Amino acid sequence: MEAAMPDLPRKKVGIVACSGEEIAEGTVTRLAALRVLEQLRPGDTVTICLPLFLAGGEGDRAFARFYPTIAVDGCGERCAARATERYSGKPAAEVVVTELAAGCGLAGLHGRRRLNEAGQRAVDLTAGRVAELVDELLERKGWDRRRGSFEAEPPAEAPAAPVAATCSCGAGIPVQKVVIDGRTVTLIGLPLIFEQLREAGKAPSDHLARELLETVRIYNPIPADEDETYAMTLLREYAAFWGGKEPAR
Structure with missing residues (x-):
């Protein structure tokens, strides 16, 4: 029997921008991402902080595993894309400033702190391309977390959101820490899974253990031998959740 999937908060697109400061293209990625978040697609996007993401930020990693992300990198090193793929999953789309600029015949980007005219033009191009990708992703029916791809049909229109850049830390994806064989493990979506099972009237039982495992596996890696x-x-x-008390540790 296929495990049921709990309802999640309204889908948005996460923007993961390069944090490199050694080249002008790194500045371009951050300014372009900010423009998308605050001006071009404020209600449809959230920012994912790359340094926090790499350091193990639970909110950022949880968001990137549930929803599509766009990695915006300054150069061919693709630090943002590689980090997203390593810790959460392959980005739904990628933009590399050096490649985008070269494709548009734009050269001579300079200014890590204050961009020159070519750099400002690169910000325009990058922000525009990211906004286009956001539209493409949200026109699809949904991001299939199992397949890492999209369904075909467009979703119903969502209500407008406040015009403000938001962070994935507040995206509303719950996590819960549990102790497994002496190790503390963070499991994404576990509170929602528990709520769904209780609402369905499914009491704790040995039979339910397998359903719990398969549902949790949708969102979290589980070693085969565990x-x-x-x-x-x-x-x-x-069982502790069902009974409304803290489990024994």
Whole structure:
């Protein structure tokens, strides 16, 4: 039986911008991302802080695993794209400033702190391209977390959101820490999964342990040789949730 998937907050697109400060193209990525977040697509995007993402920021990594992201890199090193793929999943789209500029015949980008005219033009081009990609991603029916691809049909229009840049840390994707075989593990979406099962009237049982495991596996990597340990831990945590008390540690 296929595991049911809990309802999640309204889909947005995460923007992961390069944090490099050694070249002008790094400045271009940050200014372009800010323009998309605050001016071009404020209600449809959130920022994902790359340094916090690399340091293990739970909110940023959780968002990037649930929703499509656009990596905006300054050069061919593709630090933002590689970090996203390593810690959450392959970005839904990528923009590389050096490639975009070269394709438009734009050269001579200078100014790490204050961009020259070519650099400002690169900001315009990059922001415009990112906004186009946001539109393409949100016109699809949905980001399939299992396949890493999109469904075909467009979604219903969502209500307008306030015009302000927002961070993925506040995107509303819940996580929960549990102790598994002596290790503290952060599981994405676990509170929503528990709520869905309780609303369905499914009481804790040995039979439910397998369903819990398969549902949690949709959003979290589980080592193949630890299925039994995870299943029993999840059942223990759910039993505590069902009974409205803290589980024994």
